[in-house]
Amino acid sequence: MRVADAARRRLPAGGEQVPPSVMTDWLKSAVALLGFLVFIGFTWQVLAKVAGFDALLFPSVPALFERFIELAKSGELLDETLATLGRMALGYAAAVVVAVPLGLAMGRSPLLQDLFGPVINLLLPIPILVLVPLFILWLGLTLRAAVLLIAIASSLPIAVNAWSGSQRIEPRLLRVAQSMDVHGLGTFVKVVLPAAMPSILIGLRQGLAMAWRAAIGAEFFSVASNGIGSRMFQAKDYVQMDVILCLLVVIMVISMIIDKLVFAPLEARTVRRWGVGER
Amino acid sequence: MKIGSRFAFRSVAALFVLAACTSLAYAAGTPIRFAYQTSIAGGSLMVTEARGLWGAPVESKGFVAGSDVLQAILAGSADAGSMATTPVITGGQSGSFAVVAVANRVGNTTAIVVPPNSGIKSVTDLKGKSLAVQEGTTTALDIRNYVLPHFHMSTADVRLVNMNMGDMPAALAGGRVDAIASVEPFIATAVLNKIGVRIQSMMDFDPIPAFIVFRRDFVEKHPDEVVNALRGYYHAVDWIKSHPKETVDVITDGLAKQGVRLDRPVVEMAWNTVDLDTSVNDEQMKAYLKGAADLLMKNGKLKKEPEWDKLLRFDLAHKAMAK
């Protein structure tokens, strides 16, 4: 995406150690976000006083701080966040284990491509939320259902990218491998996997974002009885706007971490080390 | 800023015209946007509308639970509606609305329901099992603070699962939860479809008044319209008491208009659980609501008590009843 390109242009050109820049980049984003929130907070306070906004729907900044500290102190914040992240990790892990090999295999096997390709391409543009009621119907409101939903949702982008990556391998790489007497599984592990790595990483990144999205979405449907999403939905039922806003900020921060911090260093190291990156 | 005299004259004239038009509009009877509870408590309000007794043009929309009605009123998309204890208190923290009357008492409309052959005969049998409740409702409040303690249990013994009232029958049928704390007409749906039986009504613990509320700015601008509307409501209640069969028909139609298509027997069974007592004793009611507020604060769902004097406007109900 163009935005990512523009952002990447700020990184050192022939870069050896990329991670520090990524970190400061992320930190700048976090500071910007928090700064903006504080700014909004103050404007809001002023507006609330002047325009007489409902204190219930527009809590004051001190009230929000108070609530945030309360949630943090009572351990609620940590517990709920970990619950959601845990579910997400389980589903994501399952997706990676299944979708990466599948995608890679699809790229090299017309049979697998024909079998799974249509289904994957069909499901890809569909918002995952629409499938949640079906899952609720069949699997109920259990951890199993949530994890399966997350797994299926995140496996799609992973498989698609692994597939495209493995499809586009330069034939000469494969010929070289053949000439060095590497066959079958060996080819797979030593040639296909590293060559497709940039695409795989893109897929893993998209998959993680997808898993996070599915995890929160599932919680809104009460597929799980705890978690940051459930807590936020419950807060809505009690018109606890301060809780909703605190949790929203936490969700935003985690989303940013997932988006920027998790894969960038990994990408930099593996792609660079194996010398297959295009940039 | 310099203002020319001609400009000033014209603006004043325009303002006069505007004021005149607005007051004319008010005189014509401002339409009231009602939010009805389709969880059967709104039934009597629907009858009032059907018989044209609100005394003003009405636009209505259906919402399942009182907490949904609350959200509509807070967001300003409804001027009035009915809601029970918990939403009144939760929303009462904001200055948005005033409680003007008691519509009916719905303690018996909400109950714990279990599958027919589950072997669960009373609440004690729920130990170690899961129970669906909708957070934000009075049912949830009662389960936590009255029902479970009465049977010497707590949320450590029974796992509460947050679910919309409407989703509960399906969940019960599918075995996703062991029991549900739902509300009519969903209970009647479950019972008549033979997928559930009542084992504990909330009525034994809490009469649960369903209150009629109006947005505070509406009450301040049109107190007479509110009294008029309440008067009409009490007439409707009289009619309901003397025309039970027709009432069920009207409510069935009313619900269908709100997109809730139910068979008549379901509506009949559901409606029969509503207690049409509209009496209000100011002292008792305030004490009742204060007690509920304390419980909500104990459960960590409420930060501070609403300002009771500003929230409770039962004087309007008394005015309407005085005829």
Add this chain to the structure above:
Amino acid sequence: MKVERVAAGARLLHLRRLALPVLFLVAWQAVAESGLFKPIFMPSLQAIGGRILDLVRSDVLLPAAAVSMGRLAVGFSFALILGIALGLIITRLGFAEQLAVRLLSALLATPAVAWTPLFMLWFGLGNPATIALIVFVGMVPIALNTWSGLRDVDRIYLRVAESMNVRGAERFRKVALPAAFAPVLAGVRLGFARSWHGLVAGELLAGAASGLGVLVTKGLVFLDTPSMITGVITIAALAYITERLVFERVERHMLARWGLLRQA
């Protein structure tokens, strides 16, 4: 892929592509008929098909679809206008530009669903919350990509324009805007996908009273599984059609026409 192989196996390829879906349907029908589960869970394919026809004939499905798509159209139009406007404004913000971009990136990373409870309380259940959701989540990628597209307009184009004495607003209209078109279109496509998420989230969670989401929620509530499945299928189909068939074609057509088609 070897050309001979493609030619020879053409028919085989087509059949194989249908294998999994067909298998799925066959397995479904088998399970439904076996009586292993109550019909509430696995309605037979006839029941589902019958219900689809039923809902179309009784004038329920198509109006519902129209309502949902209408919401999407209205919301997305606003998202488009606001997004492009916002993107434009950001390019002129000077020191606040970086701040705004980082903020929008944060918003973009946040799942669309997460905004649902907030909007439900602020705007009210039903249409207000749903449309607000569609507008908000859709406009963020559009704004970001508009900004990035305008930023990245190759300096060369701009210099050439200047040398031909085309400046200011005219240069903007005739050079910058078309050059920025490709990334903006990518942003619009992403925005559209996000708006879909907003629509589904709003209809399924925010208490809509009409539309396809209602079919799903009411179906789940009143144990009417064929209707629920009809709702799910219709939503999924519409999402697929609008995303793949409409957007992809539009994008390719416009890019080819303006000679901006670059190697993907």
